Amino acid sequence: MDQTVKFYQTGTFTVGNRLLSEENRSVQANMQRTNSLNSGHRACQGCGEALGARYAIDAAMNASNNQLIAANATGCLEVFSTPYPETSWQIPWIHSLFGNTAAVATGIAAALKVKGRRDVRVVAQGGDGGTTDIGFGCLSGMFERNDDVLYICYDNEAYMNTGVQRSSATPPAARTATTMPVGPEPGNVFGQGKSVPLIAMAHGIPYVATATVADLRDLEAKVKHAMSLNGARYIHIFVPCPLGWGAASHDTIRLARLARESGLFPVFEAEFGEVKSVSKIRHRVPVEEYLKPQRRFAHLFGKNPAFETIARIQATADRNIRKFGLLEEAVS
Amino acid sequence: MMKKPFAITLDVGSSLANHTGSWRTERPVYLDRLPPCNNACPAGEDIQGWLFHAESGDYEQSWRSLVENNPLPAVMGRVCYHPCEGACNRGQIDSPVGINSVERFLGDEAIKRGWKFEPPAKQSGKQVLVVGAGPSGLSAAYQLARMGHKVTIHEAGPLSGGMMRFGIPKYRLPRDVLDAEVQRIVELGVTIKYDTKVTDILESMKTGKFDAAFLAVGAHIGKRTYIPAGDSAKILDAVSVLRSMEGEDQPMLGRRVIVYGGGNTALDVARTAKRLGATEAIIVYRRNRERMPAHDFEVEEALQEGVMIKWLSTIKQAGDSSIMVEKMALDDKGWPQPTGEFETLEADSVVLALGQDVDLSLLDAVPGLEIKDGVVQVSKNMMTSHAGIFAGGDMVPSERTVTVAIGHGKKAARNIDAWLRGASHEPAPKHEVAGFDKLNPWYYSDAPKTVRPVLDIIRRQSTFEEVVGGLDETNALYEARRCLSCGNCFECDNCYGVCPDNAVIKLGPGKRFEFNYDYCKGCGICVSECPCGAIKMVPEQI
Known part of the structure; x- marks a missing residue:
């Protein structure tokens, strides 16, 4: 039973690793990475969306041999990257309306098909507002028709660029400009929730995945796999927003990590409506650890902590853990 | 100029024109912190x-x-x-x-x-005498030889290694290993003269035309204590027992061996006695395990091998086949106090392991040296109060371990080298320590x-x-690969990857990274996500 132990210090937890062979290294570790979203953009300090977009689009560029066109919904990502006449994008990029980016991408894919350019691939990208609310109809249509587009949603859980208004991705109890922490149920209400990844799965499309900016290697692997497929594909990336969440700019990745480790944001991938794999929790944490560093949840703590509300949020996390099997099986 | 598409009046520009670095109030800087090891x-x-x-x-x-x-x-x-x-x-x-x-x-x-060691680029023409071929002497000789000085070691005994050979048992340090490493130092150009006891250091320096000397004679005279004993009682000291293990005649300790003391030497002797065939090897120590100076893993290994330890006991009397011990109790300050309760233990021999003294006779003729508590006082640069004579290892005030001795040798060599050039050696200021709180262990x-x-x-x-x-x-x-590389960049690319502004420039393997302050907004993610704590934020000067 001699087994060679392979151990690489930080393994694939870090962005790069000099101990791994070249082909096992990440796109982001490469000195020649595309930097699809270049320096000089006007995103806030520590923007999770800017980071997530570069991670995803660089990986898509790498996987498509740099033959990529992106359609981009209105939202932070569009506003901070392209104030006229400047652009941070180093790829062919088109700004759609707030709600129709899936349809615009469908059009580009159709045009490419007519032109016989099978080598050129199409992505559509938007924030949670443009995806889960305003663009939802177009997105569902794109799924249902199985158009050859990879749609990427950068989820920062509210309309950030217009001043932090609630979206259907805003979590319960969170403070936004439109869900103030006043009254008997302060912050956002406990609704039914709206998981667009699960809705996408219900369309039975070839590929659906979730990811966070805290796990680059996982994110890159998912984009790469999605790019190897044709038809409608959907990746939902969790991107903390320091400004809208009232968090320190240096905590962006930490918060994404805590969201995953608490079970509040399940990370998984699915093919044709079936879950194929989940990222297991490595060091489980209670939801308080994730909530506390964010001022949008500050009203839950302080002198009179809202134990009941915190318990309800914890119950959501526990349900995710059960539903997706996020914990390692105990070794007996 | 008007050859532009409909409704377009300006050329497309890159956001690189927008130097977002001006937003910054703090900037990240790379640094090397001192790893705790x-x-x-x-x-x-x-x-x-x-x-x-x-x-x-x-x-x-x-x-x-x-x-x-x-x-x-x-x-x-x-x-x-x-x-x-x-x-x-x-x-x-x-x-x-x-x-x-x-x-x-x-x-x-x-x-x-x-x-092999790299030979020095050039010779300095200076000669240094090292007295004693123990760890400290060998370390100093090696460092001095690498700096191009001609080094001669005068060793009183017939073999090199000092306490590494005569104090540490073979089961912990095989002699061929020691010989091989000493030989490599000799091949670097260090001369070792054996059976050459230095009796007067000034005389030896004069005759040999040495420009400086490093003394590292060690401490190998076993301390004694008064124990009322019968004529036929066999009382030995630990250093002699361990030393005689190197010769032809192994020491006769008998079947029941009592070792008196609580340091690592006591354990070495007890474990040696077991290997020589003693059925019982009992350590008598006046305090308890928590207060024992010996290292815990050595105690553990000794106990596993069947060595017994009599805690809280002192030897009151030794006879020819037994000893009498008195039980002790620790007072409030942790010091043992007699209880008046006695016990007899059978014993064929008693070995005293109560510490060692230094033979300082070679310094008798040197005027003005400061000797305190049986050891030579040296200044910060390892020099005695006599110019040009340096000392280190067990003969100066310090913890007596091989590692400390090697450190002394290196430190003394650097100071001797500086002194020979008429300069003084200023050690580089220590970096701040990379404590656990500086790391991001997730990675x-x-x-x-x-x-x-x-x-x-x-x-x-x-x-x-x-x-x-x-x-x-x-x-x-x-x-x-389990090393966390605390405080020192190991090129994991995290800073390069996690920057939302592409403001980290990767310089290539072995060259680390640098910041592009034109675009760095000072968010601090690179600092938070650096696994090893090799980046810190400093306020911008405005």
Whole structure:
């Protein structure tokens, strides 16, 4: 039973690793990475969306041999990257309306098909507002028709660029400009929730995945796999927003990590409506650890902590853990 | 100018024109912090530095980096009490990196592959006398020779190694290992004159035309204590017992051996007695285990081998076949006080392991030296109050371990070199220590420590074979890669990856990174996500 132990210090937890062979290294570790979203953009300090977009689009560029066109919904990502006449994008990029980016991408894919350019691939990208609310109809249509587009949603859980208004991705109890922490149920209400990844799965499309900016290697692997497929594909990336969440700019990745480790944001991938794999929790944490560093949840703590509300949020996390099997099986 | 598409009046520009660095109030800067292991090493090894090379499997480079500070890695990999491991940040994640075992692996590898020291680029023409071929003397001689000085060691005994040979049993340090590492120092150009006892240091320096001297004669006179004893009682001292193990005639200790004392030497003697065939080896110590100066793992190994320890006891009287001990009780301050309760133990011999004194007779003719508590006082630069005479190791005030001695040798060599050039040696200021709070341990893979194989108990009771085995290549590599590289960039690319503004420039393998302050907004993600704490934020000067 001699087994060679392979151990690489930080393994694939870090962005790069000099101990791994070249082909096992990440796109982001490469000195020649595309930097699809270049320096000089006007995103806030520590923007999770800017980071997530570069991670995803660089990986898509790498996987498509740099033959990529992106359609981009209105939202932070569009506003901070392209104030006229400047652009941070180093790829062919088109700004759609707030709600129709899936349809615009469908059009580009159709045009490419007519032109016989099978080598050129199409992505559509938007924030949670443009995806889960305003663009939802177009997105569902794109799924249902199985158009050859990879749609990427950068989820920062509210309309950030217009001043932090609630979206259907805003979590319960969170403070936004439109869900103030006043009254008997302060912050956002406990609704039914709206998981667009699960809705996408219900369309039975070839590929659906979730990811966070805290796990680059996982994110890159998912984009790469999605790019190897044709038809409608959907990746939902969790991107903390320091400004809208009232968090320190240096905590962006930490918060994404805590969201995953608490079970509040399940990370998984699915093919044709079936879950194929989940990222297991490595060091489980209670939801308080994730909530506390964010001022949008500050009203839950302080002198009179809202134990009941915190318990309800914890119950959501526990349900995710059960539903997706996020914990390692105990070794007996 | 108007050849533009409909409704477009300006040329498309790049956002690179927008220097977002102007938003910044704090800036990240790269720095090297002092890893706790390096900080704890009495020999001043750059442990993180040599592990870095071992991690990529470049063992020769790793060894060369190691021997910058310590010429005896195969010895140290066996006998060092590794305070580095006690300080290791990895201990707060799972267990400390087995630094000592990797050091031993590198030392053994160097012997196996015949790696040699690089000779000095040029000779200085200066001559230095080193007195004593123990760890401190050898370390100083090696460092001085590398600086181009001509070094001669005068050794009173017939063999090199000092306490490494005459104080440390073979089961902890095989002699061929010691010989091989000393031989490598000799091949660098150091002359060792054996059976040459220095009786008057000034005289020896004059006759040999030496420009400076480093004294490292060690402490090898066993301390005695008064025990009322019968004529036929057999009372020996630990140093003589261990020394005679090196000769033809092994000491006659009998079947029931009592060792008096609580230091590492007491354990060495008791374990040696077991190996010589004693059925009982009992250590009598006046305090309890918590207060015992011996290292815990040595106590553990001794107990496993069947050594017994009589805690809280002092010897009142020794007869020819028994001794009388008195039970002690610790007072409020932890000092043993007699209780008046007595007990008789059978004993064929009693070995005293109560510490050692220094033979300072070679200094008798040197005027104005300061001697306190039986050891020579030296200044910060290791020089005695007589110009040009330096001293180190067990003969100066310090903790008496091989590692400390090697550190003294290196430090003295640097000061001697400076003194010979009429300069003074200013050690570089120490970096701030990279404490655990500076790390982001999330990024390190989970992995417990590789434990060195320990010889079966039965085998080691009766033989002088080495007790602790070595790592082989695969597990040495594994062990090295458990290093967290505290405080020093190991090029994991995290800063390069996690910057939302592409404001980190990757310079390529071995060259690390630099910040592009034109675009860095000062968010601090790189600092938070640097696994090893090699970046910090500093306020912008406005």
